[in-house]
Amino acid sequence: MPQAAVWLLRYSVVMCLLLHSLVMMTFCFHHAATSCSKRCYCSETESGGKTMRCSNLQLTEIPEDIPNDTQHVYLDFNLLTAVPTNAFAGLTQLVELDLSHNEISQLEHGAFRGLGTSLQFLDLSSNKLVNFNPVAFKGLKARANLTNNPWQCDCNLQRALPFVTLEPVSLTGIVCHSSDPPGMGVEGLAFILEPGIDLCGLIKRTTDVAMLVVMFGWFTMVISYLVYYVRANQEDARRHLEYLKSLPSRQGKSEESSTISTVV
Numbered sequence: 001m002p003q004a005a006v007w008l009l010r011y012s013v014v015m016c017l018l019l020h021s022l023v024m025m026t027f028c029f030h031h032a033a034t035s036c037s038k039r040c041y042c043s044e045t046e047s048g049g050k051t052m053r054c055s056n057l058q059l060t061e062i063p064e065d066i067p068n069d070t071q072h073v074y075l076d077f078n079l080l081t082a083v084p085t086n087a088f089a090g091l092t093q094l095v096e097l098d099l100s101h102n103e104i105s106q107l108e109h110g111a112f113r114g115l116g117t118s119l120q121f122l123d124l125s126s127n128k129l130v131n132f133n134p135v136a137f138k139g140l141k142a143r144a145n146l147t148n149n150p151w152q153c154d155c156n157l158q159r160a161l162p163f164v165t166l167e168p169v170s171l172t173g174i175v176c177h178s179s180d181p182p183g184m185g186v187e188g189l190a191f192i193l194e195p196g197i198d199l200c201g202l203i204k205r206t207t208d209v210a211m212l213v214v215m216f217g218w219f220t221m222v223i224s225y226l227v228y229y230v231r232a233n234q235e236d237a238r239r240h241l242e243y244l245k246s247l248p249s250r251q252g253k254s255e256e257s258s259t260i261s262t263v264v
């Protein structure tokens with residue numbers, strides 16, 4: 001009996017080791033086959049949807065070797081500071097992109113180029129976005145989570161937001177950290193839920209004033225030129241008249257010529 005138990009134990013240990021290495025090998029092969037970015041974790045659902053998880057890896061740059069048939073990319077909880085132009089170009093099947101909990105303060109022009117038709121969800125929440133770059137979002141239909149960023153509420157943001165598809169949570173989550181012009185009292189308010197705030201009106205008013213000043217300047221110049229022109233002509237006419245008057249006497253004539261010489 002004990003002999004059989006020992007044999008069973010040995011057999012099971014060997015089997016276990018074999019199984020373990022087999023699992024390890026398939027895992028490694030799978031890893032190589034999907035050419036996943038190093039340190040990231042890639043998986044594939046039964047329906048063929050590929051997912052790449054690179055969460056919490058202290059990444060400072062977006063991996064360049066994301067397989068082009070990936071549908072879900074998780075880059076949250078890293079140290080990314082910017083999304084460069086064409087960062088995800090070629091990922092024509094990308095459905096979800098999670099860039100939340102990074103240090104992103106800049107979205108360059110064309111940052112999401114190529115994702116227009118496929119992307120449905122874009123998470124940029126909990127980053128360092130201050131100014132909104134409407135060009136980066138051009139053509140994008142994805143619902144964007146823009147909450148928890150230090151937004152500067154200004155005319156640019158006010159004009160751009162109606163054209164961005166937002167995740168419902170963004171309605172309450174786009175909170176003004178500062179404003180331009182400053183002192184508008186919008187700090188701490190959910191911008192979209194405050195339709196009474198008009199940050200573009202003031203700019204319009206200042207441009208109106210500038211236009212008025214310029215027009216007034218032109219007007220003054222034209223008027224003063226006219227006045228000068230009329231005065232100069234009057235002077236000429238007066239001189240001419242005096243000249244004609246003084247024609248009969250030789251003295252007057254010489255006087256006139258002397259004044260002319262002094263003028264010249």
Ligand SMILES: *[C@@H]1O[C@H](CO)[C@@H](O)[C@H](O)[C@H]1NC(C)=O
Pocket residue numbers: 068069090092093
């Ligand atoms: C992915 O890239 C390969 C090789 O460059 C190409 O043959 C394939 O069509 C691409 N797939 C997609 C979905 O773009």
Ligand SMILES: *[C@@H]1O[C@H](CO)[C@@H](O)[C@H](O)[C@H]1NC(C)=O
Pocket residue numbers: 100123125126145147148167169
């Ligand atoms: C949007 O971002 C916030 C903050 O990171 C998060 O709590 C929330 O779950 C996100 N919403 C969705 C729909 O993902």
